[in-house]
Amino acid sequence: MYTSRITGMGKYVPENIVTNDDLSKLMDTNDAWIQERTGIKERRHIKKGDGNSTAVMGVKAAEMALERAKISKDDIDMIVFATLSPDYYFPGCGVQVQELMGIHTCPAIDVRNQCSGFVYALSVADQFIKTGMYKNVLVIGSENHSGGLDFTTRGRSVSVIFGDGAGAAVLSRSEVEGHGILSTHLHSEGKHALELSLKGPSTNHWVPQLIEENPQEDIPYYPYMNGQFVFKNAVVRFSEVIMEGLKANNLEVSDIDMLVPHQANLRISQFIQKKFQLSDDQVYNNIQRYGNTTAASIPIALCEAWEEGKVKEGDTVVLAAFGSGFTWASAVIKW
Incomplete structure (x- = not known):
């Protein structure tokens, strides 16, 4: 009976920090109002010209995860990409990551389950490993929220909450029972x-x-x-x-x-x-x-x-x- 273990983790967030005070210059809000309701002090937003996108951030997180898992891109048997903010209506970000990283013709799946997306994606990867079909699956969650938010007072209840970034995990086959x-x-x-x-x-x-x-x-x-x-x-x-x-x-x-x-x-x-x-x-x-x-x-x-x-x-x-x-x-x- 195979199990799956997380053998490498990676993350990436844009360098551009947007504080609550920054948002207060765009809409009728303030630091105290935001922190009281959400606990948020700042978030990261993609900045025009920084080269980032949902897929690109996913790649940056994935490369870190692969390095920590001590495997190469050629060892990846499947990509599962979770997002609500893909770069294109179609195709999905999974195949973009595949192209950007130069990964062979393994399957790439996109998961559209929003806030639950990464756990859903993790579950998909886990099942493929447990059945013995694949050995190493790259799981990514990445979002570019700032590109689609209403930064006026009208949209403040939503726009103050969301930020951009990506996280990734490598799931690998294991035969150690009770772990993973x-x-x-x-x-x-x-x-x-x-x-x-x-x-x-x-x-x-x-x-x-x-x-x-x-x-x-x-x-x-x-x-x-x-x-x-x-x-x-x-x-x-x-x-x-x-x-x-x-x-x-x-x-x-x-x-x-x-x-x-x-x-x-x-x-x-x-x-x-x-x-x-x-x-x-x-x-x-x-x-x-x-x-x-x-x-x-x-x-x-x-x-x-x-x-x-x-x-x-x-x-x-x-x-x-x-x-x-x-x-x-x-x-x-x-x-």
């Missing part, structure tokens, strides 16, 4: 899909039609979020899916060495931490520095936790996410 990814748990509830959505442009409403049909105060090609409704659902589903993962592996909350939640809102993470009575050393948050980077948030946070020595060999690590769809997911890992 122990289980993944995936869920969705489509009836709430439009509570956190981007309705257009799409094949139903393309850009010229959107501009013609909608007044400037209600532009559907900017993201929409029913913040309070999302928050209430998130805290419930986070709790459920974390407990589901623990029970599947006969673990207790006290067995968690590190919980890495999707960095949606610091208040959600704090709510979950308090509910499960976890210490600050058992929960990793970096939303204060990067904002919500959607599919990139968990791999960036997991990479940093490992770099800082907060995730060590033998630790029980739990990943958990909730987001648009609604989708939610968890993974339990013995590091």
Whole structure:
């Protein structure tokens, strides 16, 4: 019986730091208002001319992950790329990464599960390895949010939250029982899909039609979020899916060495931490520095936790996410 282990992690965030004070010059907001509601102090945005894109940032994170896994691009059997902000409507970013990195003709899959995207992608990779079909799978989460946000007062409730960046992991085959990814748990509830959505442009409403049909105060090609409704659902589903993962592996909350939640809102993470009575050393948050980077948030946070020595060999690590769809997911890992 094969298992899959994370053998290398990498991350990349643009150099351009955007503080809350910077945003206050573009919209009616301020540092105190943003920090009180989200915990965010700053985020990174792609800057025109810096050469970055969703795929390019993914490559930078992937190259770091490959180096740390001590394998070459020729060892990659599959690419799984999670994003809600691809460079093109089609093709997907997976094949772009393949071309940019000069990887052979392995399969490339794009996962569109937004904030839960990385855990979904991790689960896909895990299944291919466990069946014995592939040995090394490159999993990437990358987002360019800043290219599609409304930086006016009208859009502040969404635009202050999101940042750009990428994280990557190499999953490799192992035969050591009881280590690596122990289980993944995936869920969705489509009836709430439009509570956190981007309705257009799409094949139903393309850009010229959107501009013609909608007044400037209600532009559907900017993201929409029913913040309070999302928050209430998130805290419930986070709790459920974390407990589901623990029970599947006969673990207790006290067995968690590190919980890495999707960095949606610091208040959600704090709510979950308090509910499960976890210490600050058992929960990793970096939303204060990067904002919500959607599919990139968990791999960036997991990479940093490992770099800082907060995730060590033998630790029980739990990943958990909730987001648009609604989708939610968890993974339990013995590091």
